[in-house]
Amino acid sequence: MSRPAPRAGTSRQILAVAVPAFAALVAEPVMLLADTAMIGHLGTPELAGLAVASVVLTTAIGLCVFLAYGTTSAVARSHGAGREAEAGAQAVGGLWLAASLGVVLAVLTVATAGPVATALASSPDVAGHAATYLRISAAGVPAALLMLAATGALRGVLDLRTPLVVTVSSCGANVALNAVLIYGLGWGVAGAALGTVVAQWGAAAWLTAAVLRQLRTGEVSGRPRLDALLQAARAGVPLLVRTGTLRIAVLLATAVAATFGDASLAAHQVTATLVTLCAFALDALAIAGQTLTGRSLGAGDADLTRALTGQMVRWGWGVGAVIGTVLALASPWVPGAFTSDSDVAAVLVPAVLAAALVQPLSGAVFVLDGVLIGAGDGRYLAAAGIVVLIVYAPLVLLVGVADAGLTWLWIAYAGFIGARWVTLEHRRRSERWIVLGPAAAS
Numbered sequence: 001m002s003r004p005a006p007r008a009g010t011s012r013q014i015l016a017v018a019v020p021a022f023a024a025l026v027a028e029p030v031m032l033l034a035d036t037a038m039i040g041h042l043g044t045p046e047l048a049g050l051a052v053a054s055v056v057l058t059t060a061i062g063l064c065v066f067l068a069y070g071t072t073s074a075v076a077r078s079h080g081a082g083r084e085a086e087a088g089a090q091a092v093g094g095l096w097l098a099a100s101l102g103v104v105l106a107v108l109t110v111a112t113a114g115p116v117a118t119a120l121a122s123s124p125d126v127a128g129h130a131a132t133y134l135r136i137s138a139a140g141v142p143a144a145l146l147m148l149a150a151t152g153a154l155r156g157v158l159d160l161r162t163p164l165v166v167t168v169s170s171c172g173a174n175v176a177l178n179a180v181l182i183y184g185l186g187w188g189v190a191g192a193a194l195g196t197v198v199a200q201w202g203a204a205a206w207l208t209a210a211v212l213r214q215l216r217t218g219e220v221s222g223r224p225r226l227d228a229l230l231q232a233a234r235a236g237v238p239l240l241v242r243t244g245t246l247r248i249a250v251l252l253a254t255a256v257a258a259t260f261g262d263a264s265l266a267a268h269q270v271t272a273t274l275v276t277l278c279a280f281a282l283d284a285l286a287i288a289g290q291t292l293t294g295r296s297l298g299a300g301d302a303d304l305t306r307a308l309t310g311q312m313v314r315w316g317w318g319v320g321a322v323i324g325t326v327l328a329l330a331s332p333w334v335p336g337a338f339t340s341d342s343d344v345a346a347v348l349v350p351a352v353l354a355a356a357l358v359q360p361l362s363g364a365v366f367v368l369d370g371v372l373i374g375a376g377d378g379r380y381l382a383a384a385g386i387v388v389l390i391v392y393a394p395l396v397l398l399v400g401v402a403d404a405g406l407t408w409l410w411i412a413y414a415g416f417i418g419a420r421w422v423t424l425e426h427r428r429r430s431e432r433w434i435v436l437g438p439a440a441a442s
Contacts, residue, residue: 011311013288013292013308014285014288014292014308014311014312014315016158016160017155017158017160017284017287017288017291017292018284018285018287018288019284020160020161020163020164021155021160021164021283021284021287021288022280022281022283022284023164023168038175038178038179038182038183038192039182039189039192042182042188042189045123045125045126045129046129046188046189049117049126049127049128049129049130049132049133049189050129050130050133050189050192053117053129053130053133053134053137053193056109056116056130056134057109057134057137057141059247060105060109060141061141061144061145061148062243062247063240063243063244063247064098064101064105064145064148064240065148065239065243066236066239066240066243067094067097067098067101067145067148067149067152067236068148068149068151068152068155069152069239069290069373070094070152070236070239070373070378071090071091071094071149071152071153071156072152072153072155072156072287072290072291072294072373072374073156073290073293073294073373073374073375073376074087074090074094074156074294074376075087075090075091075094075152075153075155075156075157075294076155076156076157076290076291076292076293076294076295076298076374077294077295077297077298077374077376078090078298083298087156087157088214090153091149091153091156091211091214094149094152094153095146095149095150095153095208095211097149097236098142098145098146098148098149098150099142099145099146101145102141102142102143102144102145102146103142105138105141105142105145106138106139106141106142107138109134109135109137109138109141110134110135110138113130113131113134113135113138114127114131116134117130117131117134118131129189132189132190132193133189133190133192133193136190136193136194136197137193137196137197139197140196140197140200140201142204143197143200143201143203143204144200144204146204146207146208147200147203147204147207150204150207150208150210150211151163151207153211153214154207154210154211154214155287155290155291156291156294156295157214158291158295159210159214162207162210163207166203166206166207166210167203169203169206170199170200170202170203170206171199173198173199173202174195174196174199177194177195177196177198177199178191178192178195178196180195181194181195182195237378237382238378238379238381238382239373239378239381239382241382241385241386242378242381242382242384242385244385245382245385245386245388245389246385248389249388249389249392249393249396249416250272252392252393252396252397253268253272253396253409253412253413254268254272255400256396256397256399256400256409257406257409259400259403260347260403260405260406260409263341263343263344263346263347264347264405264406266341266344267344267347267348267351267406268351268406268409270334270338270344270348270352271348271351271352271355271406271410274327274334274352274355275355278323278327278359278362279362279366281319281323282316282319282320282323282362282363282366282367283366285312285315285316285319285363285366285367285370286366286367286369286370286373287370288312288370289308289309289312289367289368289369289370289371289373289374290370290371290373290374291374292308292312292374293305293308293309293370293371293374293375294374294375294376296308297374297375297434297435297436297437298437300436300437301436302434302436305434306434309367309368309371309428312367312370312371313364313367313368313428315363315367316363316364316365316366316367316368317360317361317363317364318363319363320359320360320361320362320363320364321359321360321363323359323363324356324357324358324359324360325356327352327355327356327359328352328353328356328357331349331352331353331356332349334348334349334352335348335349347405347406347407350406350407351406351407351409351410354407354410354411354413354414355410355413357414358413358414358417358418361414361417361418361421362417364421364425365417365420365421365424368421368424368425368427368428369381369420369424371428371433372424372427372428372433375433375434375435376435377427377433380427380432380433384420384423384424384427387419387423388416388419388420388423391415391416391419392412392415392416392419395412395415395416396409396412396416398412399412
């Protein structure tokens with residue numbers, strides 16, 4: 001792996017990471033929309049089956065995002081310290097952990113596909129399509145996790161171009177394959193799942209090969225090492241807890257929204273989807289935070305770390321304000337794009353406005369979360385996630401008990417973001433996370 005580039009202006013460094021990261025983040029959901037549209041034309045049961053299967057797969061893979069986050073921070077820190085062999089060993093450990101965990105999750109997915117699909121589906125027909133999709137898609141789970149780990153390793157050495165090219169190419173290939181398999185060969189939902197699996201393995205092979213090429217320049221073996229594997233696993237546990245608390249918060253909100261009736265639940269889904277789309281830009285800044293923080297700490301440059309953090313936090317507030325403004329201005333037209341149901345429209349607009357108001361604060365939260373992940377401060381993030389969940393759970397449950405409605409549910413979400421900001425800003429000001437050299441804060 002090459003030596004770190006000479007120090008440049010903080011804005012240029014942030015943009016160099018955030019722009020390609022944003023492009024890669026946006027590419028996949030755009031292609032997935034096309035994929036969903038193709039399946040939707042097969043019929044409502046097929047589309048509903050895809051929805052059930054997607055929830056299961058995205059939850060399982062989403063909980064493993066620590067493979068990307070942990071590998072990015074570890075590799076970036078060692079790379080910044082000039083310890084290329086150590087950075088390579090951590091990259092290899094992440095890849096082997098991803099492959100091992102992927103095989104386990106694939107087996108579990110196949111074994112539980114039938115019961116899980118039946119439990120979540122609205123009819124036997126939908127359950128059948130969901131189970132079919134899950135069983136075939138299970139073969140792509142190891143590839144998906146390898147993509148996370150390899151992308152994290154490449155980000156750690158500031159190679160943002162390769163993940164971008166691979167993401168765009170694989171998503172395009174996925175759409176083309178699905179068009180042939182779904183319609184050309186008439187394989188329906190099974191064809192959609194197979195097309196995705198093939199695209200995932202192609203992307204995983206491409207990204208893994210890119211990491212191995214980097215390793216060859218540093219004379220690092222690609223064979224598994226138990227110590228590197230265990231190190232990657234230990235680093236991932238706190239981030240798994242942190243991600244788990246976020247997922248529980250999302251599930252709590254969805255469960256409460258369901259108690260308000262079909263219209264509120266549908267409006268909640270639309271609002272949550274819009275907030276997720278808005279998060280892509282903020283995620284790009286978070287990725288910049290992970291990569292640049294790990295690199296500057298590894299290089300022993302505390303002043304640069306503080307400068308980068310301050311700049312990224314300001315950008316987070318600014319980008320969040322822009323996103324919130326656009327979302328608020330667009331809110332009157334949102335119902336027309338998603339529903340013709342007047343009951344859904346009535347509760348949707350105020351919910352979107354409530355979500356828009358918290359976007360500036362969300363920008364700061366995303367950035368600080370990325371910075372602390374880059375610093376390897378996983379234990380604090382795990383503990384903070386538990387604290388935030390303890391604060392948020394009574395708020396969201398109170399909204400449900402009081403039958404306060406969807407707008408108040410999203411006001412409670414603002415409390416969730418606020419609690420996250422308090423815990424993250426407190427840690428930032430303490431500077432306990434600023435640990436220089438290859439050793440992480442936790």
